[in-house]
Amino acid sequence: MSNPGPTIYIVDDDLSVCRALSLLxxxxxxxxxTFTRSADFLxxxxxxxxxxxxxxxxxxxxxxxxxxxxMAERKLIIPIIFITGHGxxxxxxxxxxxxxxxxxxxxxxxxxxxxxxxxxILKSKAQNREQAEISxxxxxxxxxxxxxxxxxxxxxxxxLSKQIARKRGTSLQTIKVHRGRVMQKMQAKTVxxxxxxxxxxxxxPPER
Amino acid sequence: xxITKKKRTKKPxxxxxxxxxxxxxxxxxxxxxxxELKEKNGQLRNGARKQLRxxxxxxxxxxxxxxxxxxxFIIDVKKPDFPVIYANQSFQxxxxxxxxxxxxxxxxxxxxxxxxxxxxxxxKHAIHQGKFFYREMxxxxxxxxxxxxLLRVTPVRDTRGGVTHYVGIQTDVTLMREKELEIxxxxxxxxxxxRVGKLAEFVSSLAHEISQPLTAILSYSQAAQRILLDREPxxxxxxxxxxxxxxxxxxxxxxxxxxxxxxxxxMRLLDINALINETxxxxxxxxxxRNAVVKTEFxxxxxxxxxxxxxxxQVILNLISNSFDAxxxxxxxxxxxxxxxxxxxxxxxxxxxxxxxxxPAKNIPKLFTHFFTSKADGLGMGLSISxxxxxxHGGQLDVENNPERGATFYFTIPxxxxxx
Numbered sequence: 001m002s003n004p005g006p007t008i009y010i011v012d013d014d015l016s017v018c019r020a021l022s023l024l025x026x027x028x029x030x031x032x033x034t035f036t037r038s039a040d041f042l043x044x045x046x047x048x049x050x051x052x053x054x055x056x057x058x059x060x061x062x063x064x065x066x067x068x069x070x071m072a073e074r075k076l077i078i079p080i081i082f083i084t085g086h087g088x089x090x091x092x093x094x095x096x097x098x099x100x101x102x103x104x105x106x107x108x109x110x111x112x113x114x115x116x117x118x119x120x121i122l123k124s125k126a127q128n129r130e131q132a133e134i135s136x137x138x139x140x141x142x143x144x145x146x147x148x149x150x151x152x153x154x155x156x157x158x159x160l161s162k163q164i165a166r167k168r169g170t171s172l173q174t175i176k177v178h179r180g181r182v183m184q185k186m187q188a189k190t191v192x193x194x195x196x197x198x199x200x201x202x203x204x205p206p207e208r
Numbered sequence: 209x210x211i212t213k214k215k216r217t218k219k220p221x222x223x224x225x226x227x228x229x230x231x232x233x234x235x236x237x238x239x240x241x242x243x244e245l246k247e248k249n250g251q252l253r254n255g256a257r258k259q260l261r262x263x264x265x266x267x268x269x270x271x272x273x274x275x276x277x278x279x280x281f282i283i284d285v286k287k288p289d290f291p292v293i294y295a296n297q298s299f300q301x302x303x304x305x306x307x308x309x310x311x312x313x314x315x316x317x318x319x320x321x322x323x324x325x326x327x328x329x330x331x332k333h334a335i336h337q338g339k340f341f342y343r344e345m346x347x348x349x350x351x352x353x354x355x356x357x358l359l360r361v362t363p364v365r366d367t368r369g370g371v372t373h374y375v376g377i378q379t380d381v382t383l384m385r386e387k388e389l390e391i392x393x394x395x396x397x398x399x400x401x402x403r404v405g406k407l408a409e410f411v412s413s414l415a416h417e418i419s420q421p422l423t424a425i426l427s428y429s430q431a432a433q434r435i436l437l438d439r440e441p442x443x444x445x446x447x448x449x450x451x452x453x454x455x456x457x458x459x460x461x462x463x464x465x466x467x468x469x470x471x472x473x474x475m476r477l478l479d480i481n482a483l484i485n486e487t488x489x490x491x492x493x494x495x496x497x498r499n500a501v502v503k504t505e506f507x508x509x510x511x512x513x514x515x516x517x518x519x520x521x522q523v524i525l526n527l528i529s530n531s532f533d534a535x536x537x538x539x540x541x542x543x544x545x546x547x548x549x550x551x552x553x554x555x556x557x558x559x560x561x562x563x564x565x566x567x568p569a570k571n572i573p574k575l576f577t578h579f580f581t582s583k584a585d586g587l588g589m590g591l592s593i594s595x596x597x598x599x600x601h602g603g604q605l606d607v608e609n610n611p612e613r614g615a616t617f618y619f620t621i622p623x624x625x626x627x628x
Contacts, residue, residue, distance in 0.1 A: 014420040020427035027434045058416070085419035086412055106419040107458050109451075110430035 005029040006121045007051035011041045011067070012083070013059050017106075021054065024110060030117065038062035038070075046076060048128055052101070052120035054113075057084040057091055065091065068098050077127050079120040083108065137201045140186050148185070151178040155191065156198030279303070279378040281315070282364070285335055286372055289314035293373070302357075302380050304350035315376075319357075320348025331361065338363045338371040344381065356382045395490045398525060401518050406589045408468040409596075413578045415461045422461075426454045473516035473600065477624055480513055480520075480548050480556055481506040487524045488546070491532075498532050500542035507549040510556055511623040515601050520621075523594040523605070527560040527617045530590065533583060534564025534615065551620055555603070561616040566609045575607060594619075 008030045010021050018034035025032045035041040038061050041053070057064040064082055071078065082095045085106040092103040101123060102116040144152060154164045161179060165172045188194035273280050279299030283290045295310045303310070303318045310318060316328050327345050334341035340362050347357040361376040429450045436444055481504075488495075488502050495502050528544060535542040543563050551557040567575065574580045576595045581588035591605075598605040603621040610616055 014424070016424040017420055017427075020424040020431065024427045024431040024434070027431055083423075085416035085423070105462075107423040107426040107454060109426065109455075110434075113427075 005031050006124070007047075007049055008032045008117060009041055009051065009053045009078070010034045011038055011053065011059065011064075012036065012056040014056075017056075021113070024113070025117070028114060038064075038067040042067070042070060042074075042076075046078065048131070050121050050124045050128060052079045052081060052117060052124055054081050054083060054117070057082055057095070058086065065094060065098070068095065068100070072098070077131065079123040079127070081113075081116045081120055134200050137186070137197045140197075141201055143185050144182060148178050148182050151175060152182045152186070152194070152198065155179060155182065156195050158195075277379075279376075279380075281310075281376050281378075283315045283374050283376070284372070285363075285374050289316075290332075290335065290374075291315065292318070299378070302349075302355070302378065303347075304353070309350075318347075319345075320350075320352070320354075322348050322352075322354075331359075335361070335363075335374055355380050356385050391489055394486070398490065398518060398521055402522050402525075402593075404468070405522065405593050409578065409589050409593050411464055411468050415465055418461060419458065422454050422458055426451060429454065473519055475514050475516060477512045478515050478517055478520070480510060480558065480621070483517065483520060484524060484546055484548060484558070487521050487528070490521075491525060491528055494529070494532065495544075498536070498542065500532055500535060500544060502528065502544045502546065505545060505547045505549075510548060510550060513556060513601075513621045514624045515621065516597075519597045520601070523597050523619065524558070524560070526590045526594050530617070531560060531562035531564060531614075534562050534566070536564075538564055540613075555620045555622055557618055557620050559616050559618040561610065562614040563612075564614045566613060566615050567607060569609075572607065576605070 008025050010018050010032055012018050013036050022032040022034050038059050055064045079101045082100050082103045083106055101120040161175045165175045186197055273296050277298055279302045280296045281292055281299050282294040284293050291312050292310050292315050331341055342360050344358045346354055348354050358379040358381045361374045363371040364373040364375050366372045429447045433447050531544045545561045547559040576591050578592045579588040595605045598619045601621055603619050605619040607615055607617045
């Protein structure tokens with residue numbers, strides 16, 4: 001409980017596999033949590049700490065690949081390492097294409113597992129940083145007035161102030177004021193940075 | 209005969225004097241004889257009619273023999289080389305010899321010079337003993353072309369019971385046998401693929417089952433190594449042995465698996481109705497033996513599907529043969545109905561409906577899993593393989609019990625995009 005290391009979720013219907021992997025990962029300073037059913041894993045809370053999922057492909061309730069899809073749907077972003085006792089090459093290709101970090105055929109050595117877990121945690125950290133940045137940008141976007149948001153979108157699309165003014169039927173001066181306020185509220189030092197922010201939080205539809 | 213009877217009745221009249229009293233009696237006699245004569249006359253007329261009718265019958269019989277698709281011939285077995293005295297048109301066509309090349313000549317010449325002399329000896333032997341003979345043999349036409357000749361010859365006896373002739377029928381079964389051979393080959397290929405598929409699936413399942421404990425053992429051992437770290441060198445050594453043996457076992461599984469690697473499916477455009485019909489031909493003997501009827505109901509103009517012919521046949525064959533098994537102890541009519549129809553714009557559904565014992569509700573969830581079987585000699589692989597084949601084709605395989613009796617297995621399969 002007091003283990004401060006990254007969380008490793010393990011989902012495998014074989015209790016003994018869960019127990020053994022959990023023991024090994026604990027010894028390496030990770031914080032393992034085991035599940036024998038996909039649904040239990042989906043139901044538990046997933047704090048935003050560096051974490052990864054060691055997932056068996058064939059599970060009795062929701063199979064590994066379907067769980068991968070379900071997680072994507074719920075925007076549950078946790079790097080996945082697939083493990084399998086079947087020599088399923090087509091499945092592994094599918095899994096890797098859908099963004100899995102690694103695919104380990106059972107049985108695998110401690111070294112292979114640690115390499116995969118280490119890579120997954122690095123990815124998780126990067127993803128968390130990214131997520132944090134995105135939510136920071138989204139928070140800033142929320143402070144914009146509807147007019148400013150409109151200008152932000154048009155600037156992000158690459159339009160010049162002059163073009164925006166013509167399109168909106170307002171003076172160039174007004175647009176420049178809005179634009180200055182957008183830069184300030186979004187804490188963007190350059191237009192390039194502003195465009196990057198826009199890409200990160202997605203091209204926002206006007207009503208949001 | 210008519211005349212002699214008349215004479216016999218008239219002579220006594222001339223010889224004797226006619227007396228009163230006698231006269232009355234004689235008149236009676238005459239009347240009676242006249243009646244007899246009339247009757248005789250009628251009989252004669254009848255006889256003539258009968259003869260006409262039998263001539264007609266002979267004509268019909270001859271015509272019929274000429275029209276028969278089988279080769280029909282009669283040979284005279286009183287003569288040493290068994291000359292042919294009659295051969296119908298089909299016989300001439302089959303052997304390639306004209307009528308004048310056949311009639312009066314030894315029958316065995318019609319087999320061609322390359323025909324097996326042992327078989328000819330056998331036939332001669334049968335004829336000498338006056339026995340029926342039946343045999344399929346390779347024969348040769350006049351131009352040398354060979355054909356499979358299904359020959360049957362039967363003795364013909366004269367009024368005294370002696371065998372004087374033989375009548376024979378021969379049928380060219382070349383095409384029939386070729387077709388049968390083709391079906392046999394297809395069935396053999398399918399069975400082989402099914403056997404290999406079963407074995408591969410079996411090994412794959414077994415590999416999975418074994419790899420679970422191997423994973424646990426490996427991880428436990430490596431965890432123990434880590435806990436001991438620099439202590440207990442003896443135990444460390446033992447742990448390293450356990451680890452290397454665990455990996456050895458894993459390699460054995462790996463080798464076994466690569467040995468039975470499933471061949472990649474050959475995806476082609478297929479007409480599902482034609483595919484089902486081909487499969488039914490393959491199991492038609494089985495159906496006859498099991499006293500079952502296989503019926504079909506196909507939607508016309510179904511779009512093509514993309515799939516592996518053999519794999520899909522394997523699924524259909526598996527479903528049909530399961531249906532046969534389900535109807536094994538069926539009292540009523542044993543009928544399988546195979547339907548192919550359009551499910552929606554993108555899918556075709558194929559149903560295999562039987563009138564068997566149905567599936568107990570408790571078995572349905574386990575039906576498609578490995579090693580589940582309700583048959584004494586079953587492996588429990590058929591349906592699980594079938595389902596994985598259908599899923600690999602992008603479809604679904606499922607089952608429902610019928611409201612009346614029996615069950616219906618059905619699978620969907622996506623239609624080819626270019627043909628939708």
